[in-house]
Amino acid sequence: MKEFDIEKLERKNIYKVPDQLFENIQDSVMNEIKTSKKAPVFKLNWIYAAAASLALIFGMTYVFNSDQNSVEKGLTSNAGYTIHKGEPKTEGELAYETLKSDLTSVENNNQTVVNQNTGSVDAYKNENEKTITSPKAVKVVTRQDETKMNDYLDSFSNSEIAELASNSTQDVYLDLYN
């Protein structure tokens, strides 16, 4: 070729172009933009941050202490049944206390007999002090009460006493001391 002027040549794009080229490019760009968009960042005031930290510290301390107290309570309640302060008692504890108080009351009743025999109030007091750890306060039967009771019983006729005795249930422990 001797003469050639490039300006006279038609401007053509001769490369192969895939189908949906620009749709694919646009979709890719938009997806990239959406995923690269940063999540909104909240500016936290340092006062709020400090307050939140303190609340967390106190909260954790409270939870930790309450857990320890409950553990301690559990331990003391297992150690003995005598230190309850209004907390609900288990069935086993109640059964144990009932039995103990029954025995003590029988003991005391017996002691009152002893006291009557000996006439010593101090001995009774000493015995009573030993049982003070019992959660149920045992009702102390005084001489005055006893004489009143005797007077009251004397007022019944034999037939009335027999009727009352038939209505009442017999205390099994009475057999032990009678």
Next chain:
Amino acid sequence: MKIKDAEIISLMQNPRTQEKGVRALMDAYQSRLYWHIRRIIVDGDLAQDTLQETFIKAYQNFHQFKNDSQLYTWLYRIATNEALQQVNKMNKMKKSDEDAEYHMQNLVADNTEGDAEEIQILLQNAIQSLPEKQKLVFMMRYYDDLPYEEISKIVDMSVGTLKTNYHYAKQKIEDFIKENYER
């Protein structure tokens, strides 16, 4: 309806309408930028990736765009830089400049439509034989008909140098075609 640059810029500058702005920007410039990148890179898949990257960079750096220049000038600058980075990556794998030129001519052959004219293929091979700056100037002037002043902003060269480069590039291409055209 063709959206104007001022509208695209307005949409892009508002965070609420930025995505709409990107769509409008791509609709307006995707074809011109694609062919600009494709002539530099030649490989179709790579050109597609490069154009995507160009739009993403435009979106991410739109705050740097100043209204004292044309929007397409700014976009051409990004696209040209991205395309040259890709070409440099390809050339690093080649042992010599001859290898790189041979590789580009093979790419032209592989990517050309089956019914393309021989003279058009020769023209593309001739462009690939040019030094980088002459290649850029020739393509932007010859295909995109960009004013020298705008090309100057894109490639950071004076208008005088650009004119000289275009003249040499044109001369080399014509010689290349004269030598290789068989009819």
